[in-house]
Amino acid sequence: MKKAMSLLTATAMAATLLAGCGGGTASSSAAPAADSTSTEASSTAAEPAADAAAEEGKVLNIWCWNDEFQSRFNDYYPGVKAIAADKSTTTLDNGVTVKWTINPNDNNNYQNKLDEALLKQDSAAADDKIDIFLIEADYALKYVDSEYTLDVKKDVGLTDDDLKDQYQYTKDIVTVDGVQKGTTWQATPGLFAYRRSIAEDVLGTDDPTEVQAALSDWDKFNDVAEKAATKGYKMLSGYDDSYRTFSNNVSAGWVDGTTVKVDPNIMNWVDQTKTYTDNGYNNKTSLWSDQWAADQGPAGKVFGFFYSTWGINFTLLGNSLATPESEGGKQEVGNGIFGDYAVCQGPQPYYWGGTWICAAAGTDNIPTIKDVMYSLTCDADIMTKITEDTQDYTNCKSAMDSIAADPNFGSAFLGGQNHIALFAEVAPTIDMSNAGPYDQGCNETFQSCFKDYFDGTVDLETAKKNFEDQIKVKYPELSSVEWPA
Structure with a gap:
């Protein structure tokens, strides 16, 4: 879906968010809307990359929906110096303090709160701006096909050589028009x-x-x-x-x-x-x-x-x-x-599934973000260590092939x-060529509508009609539903 479809007006999105639209409809279909200043903000989004080396922010705000990435970060990022007893902050050896904002994703709560915060990103104080936020595969395109995420190569500074050992699908799912907008430490076959x-x-x-x-x-x-x-x-x-x-x-x-x-x-x-x-x-x-x-x-x-x-x-x-x-x-x-x-x-x-790390437009922590992305998604030694310790499957082909061939593992x-x-x-x-911005809403609505059919409380045609009606409410821009012959 083109950006014109995914970027609604800020006033309409803000009203939708404040109204708490049932089932997270707004957050399932479109990224938080750009307002009259966001084009200007996005046009200068790369400026921190040029200036950050001289003056990096002292606070790195990371948003996520559970503590999985927090644990990976605290356990494996080499720059960690100290962790608060309540884990609300992590102090890095470069003097930056990581502040963790964890909003559980029940009923799209995480996406809704993230959307509200991104709408205010332009006017927020430097230490309050989101610097990194996490996204899932089901709604990745909503954010990567927007002006709220930075190019991990042009803006953040990762290179093709840095990313060469990652599985292609993990890059494809966060790439729009040839621009990669996120990176991940895990692959999820x-x-x-x-x-x-x-x-x-x-x-x-x-x-x-x-x-x-x-x-x-x-x-x-x-x-x-x-x-x-x-x-x-x-x-x-x-x-x-x-x-x-x-x-x-x-x-x-x-x-x-x-x-x-x-x-x-x-x-x-x-x-x-x-x-x-x-x-x-x-x-x-x-x-x-x-x-x-x-x-x-x-x-x-x-x-x-x-x-x-x-x-x-x-x-x-x-x-x-x-x-x-x-x-x-x-x-x-x-x-x-x-x-x-x-x-x-x-x-x-x-x-x-899968979880991707995105750099938020407006961040003043580009050097740290680059190092975090490299260390936690590109470094083969760290990827190997994560798999050996947790049995998770990490996004590094050479490391995984080595462990796969290990007779002692x-x-x-x-x-x-x-x-x-x-x-x-x-x-x-894994082939992501058929992924699209409507995947989450269509998949969830389809499964929900057919449970009554499986239970025998409605017939097949009624289940189909229920899906047609609900998907048009969720996505008003969609006009019809075609079923296979």
């Missing part, structure tokens, strides 16, 4: 995480190679779902589990001109999920619900879950423990089903399996 004990019961093996052979396409996957049901297991927990595997493999983006075009592969998800629901192959849960989390734990009877890098070593691992770490439990065999999971590639390659949670080797095969295949 997806795999299928399955219970070894259940696979042994259903398939007679828990070996990842043999399980992959049994799940290598959707027809085989569905056959295993039927077999699992005869043994008293669910193949998936709920409606949404397989959605991103289908939605990442569409033939075109959601919107063509002003028409929403529902891809046939999205309807394949609808068909599969309806069958699974009617036949008892899933547990009728939704992502992040209590039952969905419980299905991943000791009492769960679900064959497996589609998860990307962060999900396996954070969410799935935590849910697998009978005694949580917060209650003194340890990450070890014997605590719940720790060690009973393994991973395979599953029926199709996909990715899920393995995940205790996954029974000793080197999951990095599988991620390293998937990551280069």
Whole structure:
């Protein structure tokens, strides 16, 4: 979507923000609007790059929605000198104080607060301006296709050589008209995480190679779902589990001109999920619900879950423990089903999520931002260390290939399996060519509208009509919806 579509008037956006538009409609569809002074601000956005070396600001304001990046920063950025007891600030060895603003993203709260702050960026005092803010894949284009983010090369100073070892898709997703507006420390290819004990019961093996052979396409996957049901297991927990595997493999983006075009592969998800629901192959849960989390734990009877890098070593691992770490439990065999999971590639390659670092226009901390971006997204030694310590998959091809080939590397949670080797095969295949600015709103609305159909409270045509009505409310500029024949 062109900038003319994404930049509304400041007055209209401010009114929308103050009204707290339901479901974050404004924040899902457009970047915070440029006012009459923002063009001037953007035209001088590169000026700090020229002057910052002489006089850099003493406060670096970083905005994010949870403490993931804060922990990566505090643990791995070489410039960290001291961390406040409450973690509200981090002192750097160059004299700069990092101030952390963390707004949870419930109901688009993070985006709404960020939009309000960016609208005031021009008039804010230097120490109050946002310098770095984090964005997610689902709404990345909203910010990178705006004047509120700086070019990481021209304005910040990273070079092609600095960025050469990063996965291409992680650069493509934050690039508009050839200009890269963010960078990330992580790549997020997806795999299928399955219970070894259940696979042994259903398939007679828990070996990842043999399980992959049994799940290598959707027809085989569905056959295993039927077999699992005869043994008293669910193949998936709920409606949404397989959605991103289908939605990442569409033939075109959601919107063509002003028409929403529902891809046939999205309807394949609808068909599969309806069958699974009617036949008892899933547990009728939704992502992040209590039952969905419980299905991943000791009492769960679900064959497996589609998860990307962060999900396996954070969410799935935590849910697998009978005694949580917060209650003194340890990450070890014997605590719940720790060690009973393994991973395979599953029926199709996909990715899920990711967090990008953006430099905000108007910052007076270009030298520090450049060093942060380089150290935490380009330095191979730091990327290797993050993966070795946390088992997260970092955005450095040479580092990940090296760990993938290491016979001594393995995940205790996954029974000793080197999951990095599988991620390293998937990551280069990720294609962002069909990504667009309407992805978040269309994906979320579509899944929501079809849950009633899966439950049998509405028929298929009503579910389609509900999607058409809701998407036109969310995006008034879209005029029609086309469905595959």
